[in-house]
Amino acid sequence: MIVTKQGFLALAPQCTTTSELLSAAARRRGMDVEILGGAAPERRGAHYYGGPAFAARVAEGLEVALLEPSDDWLTTLPYAYTGRRIAMSTLDEARRLSRPAFVKPPREKSFPAAVYPTGADLPPGPDAAVLISDVVTWAAEFRLYILDGEIRTGSQYTTYGHLHAEPLEGHRHEPAVREFAADLLSTCGDTLPSAVVLDIGLLTPDHDTEWAVVEPNMPWFSNCYAAGPDRALDVVLRSAGPRSALAERDRRFCRHLGDAHLAG
Template sequence: MVTKQGFLALAPQYTTTSELLSASARRRGMYVEVLGGAPTGRRGAHYYGGPAFAARVADDLEVALLEPSDDWLATLPYEYTGRHIAISTLSEARSLSRPAFVKPPREKSFPAAVYSTGDDLPPGPDAPVLISDVVTWAAEFRLYVLDGGVRTGSQYTMFGRLDAEPLEGHRHEAAVREFADDLLARCGEGLPSAVVVDVGLLTTPESGAEWAVVEANMAWFSNCYAADPDRALDVVLRSAGPRTGLSERDHRFCRNIEDAAPAG
């Protein structure tokens, strides 16, 4: 039986984040279930897991999946990116004659990486891509954002190598929060109310080190690393929750928008 505290549905693929979030949900009195291939018959769920599995079960669960728009990163002012970023297509990216960082905006349909030329891009159907200048990140942080404020976060890399450390108490915490607060105050309306934003310390020969946005992601499909799982869960639950609770503001960010009516 689903408790009044709610129901958290998990994709079948195990991750450390799904384990942390499920433990947090159970402490709240939520019912937690790892889904199989068959429909559950349960409605009004929250969800955590990958987008491919979500596409199979979202209607059955009646869950509204929030995600940032494909072009959000490309529309940010240069002062928040520290590099030139363009939204394009995979077919157009194949004509690149210079090194560039190329990634899918949301899906992990091919590896996000630096490609020497467009000829090195993997085969696949045409789809939106983000193309950006090649930069070096001294440190990268994942921030869980709810209603325009940072709930929790974690460092996840140092110079490209995995190095998880909680944001709370980190030597860069004040700088990260200051940058994020300014970013969200100016550009937060372009994001769903519950989202993950990655920021980093950008090192460039021209301007030294500066803070910049790495990307934005769906909170319901993000590794929480060393972030506080209880606070991260607050964001995940909003990012993939019952369609009956979908706000008018978030309707435009809903992946399965055709079947999701705003609550108003």
């Protein structure tokens, strides 16, 4: 089957505002968009947007390479970039905490990422890897779409934990956001995939650092909020595109889904 040079965008069945925005952006550049059913389409040149659970069913058939940051990436950063102590641990270990801590799964949404007063307040479930960090207060949080070490677009998405989406372009904090991101990427950019979503935040004045990394995310499973969808799409396409086009530097960031050896 003949496909366009740009391939096509394959979407998980669940419709979201972001999938609609990315679909419209893809069509504007002449790409086909296909909402997947129970199996991957019999065509090549796919790029994917959707959740990891559905990706596990269709990634091998689509022959896509799904890029993602390493689970422990936050723990490898200097304190100057995090503004808090962060440790990789297990859910069983986290249940023994006697102090408040922010606990989250490193990738999946198997339980809510939140501040838990003690480990006993964590939800039930099987043992799994978790990130445990000191509790901090974010005055504002920003989502940045990064491609080859450069910000393609971005959005503020919260203020003091409440949804507040505004484009990065023209935002009063845009210069500070770009300065912090540029410094971080020049120092640690080679430890991230070439296409990644990076969340950073402005800490409240009671902390000893001003800007810090919130977390990295997978572009193929991220809400773009008020970021420009056309530029966000560039990052999404790289983050979940044909295995045949995978760059050597990104092979170590490929997700393995069961028997789908995406880095092969």
